[in-house]
Amino acid sequence: MDCNLKIYLVSSTDSPEFTSLTRFLTRSPIVAFDAEWKPLRSPSSSFPTVTLLQVACRLGHDSDDDSAVFLIDLTLIPLPSVWELLRDAFVSPDVLKLGFRFKQDLIYLSSTFTQRGCESGFHEVKPYLDITSIYNHLQHKRIGRQAPKDIRSLAAICKEVLGVSLSKELQCSDWSLRPLTEAQKLYAATDAHCLLQIFAVFKAKLVEDGITELDSSDLNVGLREILEISNHGNTIVTVKICKALDVIRATSESCQSLANGVVSRKSIRNTMPMDEILLKIVRRYGERILLKESDLRPKNSKRKARRRVASNTVDRDKQLSCCGDWQGPPPWDASLGGDGCPKFLLDVMVEGLAKHLRCVGIDAAVPHSKKPEPRELLDQAYRENRVLLTRDAKLSRHQYLGKNQIYRVKSLLKNEQLLEVIETFQLKIKEDQLMSRCTKCNGKFIQKPLTIEEAIEAAKGFQRIPNCLFNKNLEFWQCMNCHQLYWEGTQYHNAVQKFMEVCKLNE
Ligand SMILES: [Zn+2]
Known part of the structure; x- marks a missing residue:
């Protein structure tokens, strides 16, 4: 993480930090929010109290010099004095809000503000963009269809998109104790700041894909390899350039309330206008968080009251205990936009099974490289819409792939493994499928069989055809x-004959 990150702790309204916060919050077109709270120990009839609100702001450009993170200490600052500032930012059409599953944060934040002297909490955040959605859009791009919406932690997304590891050590530290340690401050600031960085990658990617004709020299281009290899499909629809709309928008700043039906904003707001790309992103991908009455009533549930890290841990444990269990539909299923043809990728431990699958006509690929990193395997499975078959328990625990895309083979013998896969995935093997695929490379055969003459010609300098075949009228x-x-x-x-038996086609 960037060591020059500007971090301000805001604990009173008559401080230079508060002045800075006001300045940034009323001028930045992109603001990322995150909140920390002390988890409740037991089932409770109230929500946890948010003790720290992180606000990462970025002024015009996608450069870190232009950004700052404010840690608003909600245990010290009088909440009514920041309520309006925050409410305005949450609903301003000129500010894109970023968050990671921020709805939960907003509920707790609302509850905290109403409990501590404010008449009302916060009900709405728009335009909003969730990092999970951004991640899904990037995935969608990569694999040409909607990625399985599995639960990915922010740390996992950061690692994948930015290549940085967030330390999670402090996530469960006591956020109600004061003063906060330097490490806690850095952790909290980083959690919010990385949202800006992930967004910058997303934005750069859209620019690269031609969402706009604008010069991209001022963008923070620094995509990870994973995003670079993704460029097949071009599924993100290029947004039409809505110049006319932009002009209307720019000239109606002063009467925005009429144009948008939005309550007129305070004159202190002087947001730098969103650039053209940002406007397009907001129009195309903008979301909205709207809290309902029922959201604001605490449910007397232990699980809900827990901090999200805790619930992630639960999910993970669950995943570990049932790893290898198949959960469909498979990626080739029509409901996921697949073509109905089963496709597998087999790691080294089940290489023999690959040949067997090919013998019964099933598309069974092996990794591109001899000794692939787990990462490469997972990537290939994802890219090619295959189910990864492995005997590696560690691999099958990987959260990177949805559970419908990885399966741990339990049988040890090849024939049994084949049957296991056929039964698990309910593959329908027909007799004419047998020996219909190259067992060497998984390739398909040329449609029309070759005569012996054609075969001899085709085999020249490459494969010897035994003389004993010459007089038989065989097809090649x-x-x-x-x-x-x-x-x-x-x-x-x-x-x-053998595969008829293995696949029980005789019965
Ligand atoms: Zn071949």
């Missing part, structure tokens, strides 16, 4: 991919 198949020739010999018939 050639792999479209690696050009290997196959023929209907004894081996072939034995194999067909």
Whole structure:
């Protein structure tokens, strides 16, 4: 994380920090919010009290020099004195709000403000963009369809998108104790600041993909490899340039209330106008958090009252205990936009199974490299919409893939493994599928069988065709991919017989 990050602790209204906060909050077109609270120990009829609100602001450009993080100490500052400032920022159409599952934070924040002298809490945040949505959009881009919406922690997203590890040590520290330690301050600030950085990557990606014609030289381009390899599909629709709308927007600053039906804002707000790209992003992806009455009533539930880290831990434990269990639908399912053709990726530990699957006509790929990192395997499965088959328990615990995209094979013997996969994924194997795929490389055969003459020609300098085949009237198949020739010999018939039995096609 950036060591030059400007962090201000705001604990009173008559401080230079508060002046700075006001200045940034009323001028920044992008603001990221995060909150810390002390978890409740037992089921409770109230919400936890938010003790710290982190506000990361970025003025015009996507540069860290232009950003600052304010840690508003809600245990010290009189809440009514910051309520309006925050409320205005939450609903200002000129400020894009970023958060990580901020609805929960907003509920607790609302409750904290009403309990501590404010007439009303906060009911609405818009335009808003959740980091989870951003992540899903980036994923959608990568794999050409909606990624499974599994629960990913902010730390995992940071690691993946920014390549930085957030330390989670302090997440459960006591946020009600004062003074906060330096480490706590840095942790809290980083949690909010990284939201700005993830957004900058997203924005740069959209620019790169042509969401706008604007010069991107002022953008913070520094995408990780994972985003760079993603460029197939171009599924993000280029947003039409709405110049006319922008002009209307720019010239109607002063009468925005008429144009948008928004309650007229205080004159202190002097937000730098959103640039064209930001406007487009807000129009295309902007969300809204709206709290209902029922959201603001605490549910007497232990799980709900816990801090989100705690609930993440629970999810994780659950995942560990049932790892390897298959949860569909598979990525090739029509409901997920797939073509209905099962596709697998097999790691080194089940390489033999790959050949068996190919023998029964199933698309079974192996990793591109000899000794792939777990990461590469997971990426390949994701990119190619395959289910990763492995015997590696550690790999199957990976949260990176949805549970419908990884399966831990339990049987040890190849034939049993084949049957296990067929049954688990309810694969329908027909007789004409047997031996219909190159066992060497997983390629498909050229549609039309070759005659012996054609086969000899095709095999020249590459594969020897035994003389004993010459006088038999055999058909040959050639792999479209690696050009290997196959023929209907004894081996072939034995194999067909064997897989008829393994797949129980005779019964
Ligand atoms: Zn082949």
